[in-house]
Amino acid sequence: MTFRKPGDHNPQQDDRATLDELVRWRRDVRRFRADAVPDDLIDKLLRLADLAPSVGNSQPWRIVNVRSLETRAAIVRNFEEARGRSADAYAGEQADLYNRLKLAGFDAAPVHLAVFSDRKALQGHGLGRQTMPETLDHSCACMVTVLWLAAREAGLGLGWVSIIDPDEVAKALDAPPGWKLVGYLLLGWPEEEHLDPELERFGWQPRTAFETRYSEAVAKPAEASPVGVAGAVLGSVTLVGAGPGDPELLTIKAMKALQSADAVLYDDLVAKPILEFVRPGARMVDVGKRGYRKSCKQPDINAMMVSLAREGLKVVRLKSGDPLIFGRAGEEIEACQNAGIAISVVPGVTSAQGGAAGLRVSLTNREHARRLQFITAHDRRGHLPQDIDWSAIADTAATTVIYMPKRTLAELTEVALVHGLDPKTPAVAVANATRPDETVFISTVGKIAGKLDAAHPDGPVLVMVGEALRYATSQDAAEQAEAIVSTLDVMPGRI
Numbered sequence: 001m002t003f004r005k006p007g008d009h010n011p012q013q014d015d016r017a018t019l020d021e022l023v024r025w026r027r028d029v030r031r032f033r034a035d036a037v038p039d040d041l042i043d044k045l046l047r048l049a050d051l052a053p054s055v056g057n058s059q060p061w062r063i064v065n066v067r068s069l070e071t072r073a074a075i076v077r078n079f080e081e082a083r084g085r086s087a088d089a090y091a092g093e094q095a096d097l098y099n100r101l102k103l104a105g106f107d108a109a110p111v112h113l114a115v116f117s118d119r120k121a122l123q124g125h126g127l128g129r130q131t132m133p134e135t136l137d138h139s140c141a142c143m144v145t146v147l148w149l150a151a152r153e154a155g156l157g158l159g160w161v162s163i164i165d166p167d168e169v170a171k172a173l174d175a176p177p178g179w180k181l182v183g184y185l186l187l188g189w190p191e192e193e194h195l196d197p198e199l200e201r202f203g204w205q206p207r208t209a210f211e212t213r214y215s216e217a218v219a220k221p222a223e224a225s226p227v228g229v230a231g232a233v234l235g236s237v238t239l240v241g242a243g244p245g246d247p248e249l250l251t252i253k254a255m256k257a258l259q260s261a262d263a264v265l266y267d268d269l270v271a272k273p274i275l276e277f278v279r280p281g282a283r284m285v286d287v288g289k290r291g292y293r294k295s296c297k298q299p300d301i302n303a304m305m306v307s308l309a310r311e312g313l314k315v316v317r318l319k320s321g322d323p324l325i326f327g328r329a330g331e332e333i334e335a336c337q338n339a340g341i342a343i344s345v346v347p348g349v350t351s352a353q354g355g356a357a358g359l360r361v362s363l364t365n366r367e368h369a370r371r372l373q374f375i376t377a378h379d380r381r382g383h384l385p386q387d388i389d390w391s392a393i394a395d396t397a398a399t400t401v402i403y404m405p406k407r408t409l410a411e412l413t414e415v416a417l418v419h420g421l422d423p424k425t426p427a428v429a430v431a432n433a434t435r436p437d438e439t440v441f442i443s444t445v446g447k448i449a450g451k452l453d454a455a456h457p458d459g460p461v462l463v464m465v466g467e468a469l470r471y472a473t474s475q476d477a478a479e480q481a482e483a484i485v486s487t488l489d490v491m492p493g494r495i
């Protein structure tokens with residue numbers, strides 16, 4: 001991405017894209033070319049910034065264009081002293097880095113603007129600021145933000161200096177009583193263009209994930225107690241299994257983790273009632289990444305977990321079912337270990353167990369199953385995995401539970417039949433296992449894909465295959481009476 005300079009106007013580009021670019025390329029600029037900036041351009045930018053929002057329409061900003069070289073020299077001395085005093089706050093490597101940073105651009109910046117907030121401003125009749133008088137200063141910051149973007153749009157850069165004694169600046173500029181310095185701004189043509197802040201490039205402080213500053217207020221469950229606040233130097237990450245949906249299948253340990261979490265990153269397969277157990281006030285981040293939909297990428301989730309834990313937060317990574325079963329937990333554990341973040345795992349009831357419980361079927365029925373295998377019907381690209389052990393699937397003494405079957409079930413069963421699996425082998429699909437809308441489809445390997453396709457259930461589905469499934473019964477009592485064994489073939493299509 002390259003920032004378009006003034007004059008490069010592309011009429012095809014919509015306004016949103018332009019704003020997006022402006023915001024991304026707006027930098028705090030501290031390295032200026034010495035070239036002058038025309039007065040009429042400065043005038044135009046200041047008048048634009050003057051349109052900024054202000055509390056009660058008070059427009060409390062007072063802008064002084066500091067042209068006097070003598071006054072500028074006094075301000076630079078003020079900055080140098082303040083910078084020296086601030087350095088005392090740092091030690092060791094951080095102090096060295098602080099001393100190397102360029103924290104202003106007085107040397108070359110052609111335009112110096114002192115911005116004050118007039119705390120005695122009568123304009124606006126006090127509206128909006130009786131409860132929050134500081135909104136006068138906030139309004140000035142709004143004006144500076146508009147100026148920052150407007151300057152950028154004109155190809156100029158702006159640097160905001162706050163390492164300065166505000167009273168000394170007010171004195172040097174003969175400011176009226178009640179004027180409080182908001183910032184000393186340097187304006188000019190940037191020497192370099194950057195997408196990342198200088199402080200990030202020089203290793204002082206990178207920006208952190210948006211999610212660390214965003215939370216949602218959710219209804220408080222009566223039994224949730226407000227425990228666990230951020231504050232530790234380094235936090236931790238706990239992968240917690242939310243189970244297949246029924247909140248009562250949460251383990252006590254999972255419940256405790258939710259009730260003491262500072263931040264919860266949850267998948268969209270996690271049943272919503274479970275989120276009600278999270279400690280009120282915890283940051284809630286939906287990192288849902290169901291196949292085929294736009295969502296958070298795994299590396300982003302890893303980075304977010306690590307960054308939240310680095311803030312000292314107790315992070316819960318809440319995953320459906322058991323976190324260690326088809327949940328990409330390996331990548332998350334590795335990311336935490338690489339970052340030196342403490343990581344633990346609270347197991348959960350996997351959906352195969354939830355589904356089997358609803359069917360009241362033993363997946364390892366001694367008469368029929370010597371082996372229980374969990375497979376995924378879904379590779380990284382959403383296709384049927386190429387390396388399935390088909391002889392294991394065709395094994396008459398095996399029960400196979402197929403996770404993520406929705407897209408590829410027809411292909412999977414077809415190939416399994418080619419490899420010798422009997423088409424009459426019982427096959428049961430369970431949608432939304434353990435949830436109020438649980439739906440069971442009892443069928444055979446030969447017919448299950450067509451049946452599911454026709455019903456097209458919403459929500460997660462898994463399919464279980466094997467002779468042990470002959471004993472499957474659905475929740476519904478009437479169905480339960482009918483649903484067994486030899487009747488499988490004569491009663492296709494039951495839901």
Ligand SMILES: Cc1cc2nc3c(=O)[nH]c(=O)nc-3n(C[C@H](O)[C@H](O)[C@H](O)COP(=O)(O)O)c2cc1C
Nearest residue numbers: 026027028102103104160161162163196197198199
């Ligand atoms: C209120 C405020 C005061 C700032 N004061 C200084 C300062 O005294 N010296 C400095 O080098 N940068 C100062 N900055 C710039 C920030 O350090 C800078 O915005 C931050 O590194 C992010 O970089 P970016 O603006 O390029 O995204 C200030 C920024 C703000 C918003």
Ligand SMILES: C[S@@+](CC[C@H](N)C(=O)[O-])C[C@H]1O[C@@H](n2cnc3c(N)ncnc32)[C@H](O)[C@@H]1O
Nearest residue numbers: 244321322325350351403404432433460461462
């Ligand atoms: C990414 S995997 C996660 C599995 C999860 N870690 C577990 O142990 O159940 C998602 C798949 O799990 C299955 N699944 C999860 N919850 C389910 C539920 N309540 N009912 C049926 N299948 C479910 C579906 O096959 C879904 O496509």
